[in-house]
Amino acid sequence: DVVMTQSPLSLPVTLGQPASISCRSSQSLVHSDGNTYLNWFQQRPGQSPRRLIYKVSTRDSGVPDRFSGSGSGTDFTLKISRVEAEDLGVYYCMQGSQPKYTFGQGTKLEIK
């Protein structure tokens, strides 16, 4: 199975400041169809997960443009340009390029 490794696992942030989360895969996530199925999910406390970004950089409907995704191959990044209070929670990357999907360990975004 593809192993997804996120860093950091805990990210203290100041509101209004940027934040960045890294996700690395144990093998290339380029699918045979040419797409790279690397997604980012947000989970606020007590809520079901919500997908923010799919295929590396496409924001889901309703996701604020302060969230952006980038990367290729095995290295990917989620960036928040200016953290707001509602952004606090845990963020997960997930690969869907192999038949058996896998999630990263999660990164907890919290107030500094």
Add this chain to the structure above:
Amino acid sequence: QVQLVQSGAEVTRPGASVRISCKASGYTFTDYFIYWVRQAPGQGLEWMGFINPSGGSTTYAQNFQGRVAMTMDTSTRTVFMELSSLTSEDTAIYYCARGLRSTTCYWGQGTLVTVSS
């Protein structure tokens, strides 16, 4: 609107099995895979597998191979996930989801399964 509604919380014993349902509505049932993801208390998300409602084929994560079965009933637009040989480590919230990979993503509300003697 698209909805995935899961069955209620379960309390069960070690060694037993549990079966959770996920009823889909608001879209063509056979057009989208249904995935199962679980989350143990205070832990991260764990992908369990999926079922293709168009034909019923399944793919399971290695960690659950031999212990999980995902089935469906197209007449009621319901997908089932059964997990057997339960231990306390299977205590978790179990989610069904649609469109994890690239189409519009929807999640069920989650089902808490507690395994306790």
